[in-house]
Structures are given as C-alpha cells and as structure tokens.
Amino acid sequence: NAGVMQNPRHLVRRRGQEARLRCSPMKGHSHVYWYRQLPEEGLKFMVYLQKENIIDESGMPKERFSAEFPKEGPSILRIQQVVRGDSAAYFCASSESTDTQYFGPGTRLTVL
Amino acid sequence: QKEVEQNSGPLSVPEGAIASLNCTYSDRGSQSFFWYRQYSGKSPELIMSIYSNGDKEDGRFTAQLNKASQYVSLLIRDSQPSDSATYLCAVSTGTASKLTFGTGTRLQVTL
Numbered sequence: 001n002a003g004v005m006q007n008p009r010h011l012v013r014r015r016g017q018e019a020r021l022r023c024s025p026m027k028g029h030s031h032v033y034w035y036r037q038l039p040e041e042g043l044k045f046m047v048y049l050q051k052e053n054i055i056d057e058s059g060m061p062k063e064r065f066s067a068e069f070p071k072e073g074p075s076i077l078r079i080q081q082v083v084r085g086d087s088a089a090y091f092c093a094s095s096e097s098t099d100t101q102y103f104g105p106g107t108r109l110t111v112l
Numbered sequence: 113q114k115e116v117e118q119n120s121g122p123l124s125v126p127e128g129a130i131a132s133l134n135c136t137y138s139d140r141g142s143q144s145f146f147w148y149r150q151y152s153g154k155s156p157e158l159i160m161s162i163y164s165n166g167d168k169e170d171g172r173f174t175a176q177l178n179k180a181s182q183y184v185s186l187l188i189r190d191s192q193p194s195d196s197a198t199y200l201c202a203v204s205t206g207t208a209s210k211l212t213f214g215t216g217t218r219l220q221v222t223l
Contacts, residue, residue, distance in 0.1 A: 033210065033211070035211075035213075041215065042200070042213045042214060042215040042216060043156065043200065043202075043211075043213040044213075045210040045211065045212065048209075048210055056209075056210060058210075059210070091155055091156070093211075099144050099204055099209060100146070100158065100161055101146075101158075101211060102158060103148075103155045103156045103157070103158075104155060105154075105155050106154075106155045
C-alpha cells in the first residue's frame with residue numbers, strides 16, 4: 001500500500017512566481033491536511049480538506065495561499081506571488097476516518 | 113503560553129539507557145496525543161498514539177498520558193544511536209481535526 005505521495009520533492013521559484021504543490025493521500029484516505037515547517041521551527045497546520053471541500057483553513061495565510069482537493073486527482077496547495085518568507089518544507093498528511101495522520105515526504109520550497 | 117510545549121534539548125543519553133521525553137499541552141479539550149519522530153531533512157514518522165490516561169507500550173517505546181496534569185511523555189528503552197532524531201509531540205481535539213505540534217525535542221544517543 002503506497003504511502004502519502006508528494007511532488008515535487010524540491011521546488012525552486014523566483015520571487016513573484018507561483019508554486020503548486022501536489023499531494024496524493026494514502027489509498028482509502030479521504031482526509032488531507034497541509035502543514036508548513038519553517039527552518040528551525042515546528043510544524044504549523046495550514047488547511048484540512050476532504051474531497052471537494054475545505055473543512056478548516058484556520059492556518060492559511062489570508063492572501064496568496066489556496067488549497068483544493070478535487071473529486072479526481074491530487075490535493076493542490078497553491079502559493080501565488082511567492083516571497084522569500086515562503087521558503088519552507090510543506091508536508092501533506094492523510095487519514096481515513098480515524099485521527100491518525102500519516103505524513104508524506106514533503107516538498108521543500110526555495111524562493112530566490 | 114504555547115499550546116504544546118516541549119524542551120528543545122538536545123537531550124543526550126548513552127546507548128542502552130532510557131530516554132525520557134516530555135510534553136505539556138494547554139487545551140483541556142485535547143483528546144488524542146501522538147509522538148512523531150523526525151530525522152533531519154525528513155518527514156515526521158508516527159511512533160505512538162495514546163488516547164486514555166495511563167501507559168501504552170509498543171516495543172521499546174512507552175507513551176504515558178496524564179490528562180489531569182495535561183502531560184504526555186515518551187520513554188525509549190535501550191536507546192540506540194539510530195534513535196537520534198527530533199521527537200515531536202502532537203495533540204488534537206478529536207477525530208478528523210488538525211494536529212497542534214510542539215517544537216520538538218532533539219535526542220542524541222551517544223556511543
């Protein structure tokens with residue numbers, strides 16, 4: 001059973017460009033969570049989604065960030081007009097009906 | 113006050129010793145508690161989950177929960193160099209809800 005998949009693993013963008021991060025949950029999991037880990041800091045919750053619905057976006061910055069989990073395909077975290085402060089590791093986690101979350105390998109975003 | 117607090121360490125223990133990692137949380141509504149291990153540059157890996165007061169053992173790992181004191185701990189017996197990592201405490205208020213993480217305790221197991 002494949003684990004949580006994320007791509008790309010590393011992403012380099014210049015300031016002002018867009019970043020798209022993708023997450024495919026574990027088979028059978030319908031809950032997807034995105035977390036951000038800034039250098040030397042802890043993991044911070046960003047958003048929780050189920051298929052076609054955003055359940056909790058209390059951790060999402062108000063501007064430039066959006067997330068979706070369409071009926072078909074992976075969940076996508078989109079960052080518009082990236083700035084240097086967006087450089088971080090972005091982790092996706094998935095769960096089924098329980099609250100145990102399993103993490104993907106992460107996408108490491110570097111903004112030049 | 114931070115929602116989930118951990119001593120950042122590093123906690124240094126000799127090989128074969130018991131490592132004791134501690135975590136306190138502020139939300140009395142927290143129902144689920146997790147310990148994740150994170151190696152440098154890698155993603156968090158689930159080690160233990162605990163939901164009820166008391167101890168839960170899994171191999172060399174024992175999680176302890178005391179809801180009255182809002183305290184959860186992780187004991188690692190017979191520590192190995194491969195246990196050297198950052199250990200993250202995480203809590204949630206229930207099923208299908210976000211995890212709130214502590215900043216982690218860095219464990220070093222020395223030869």
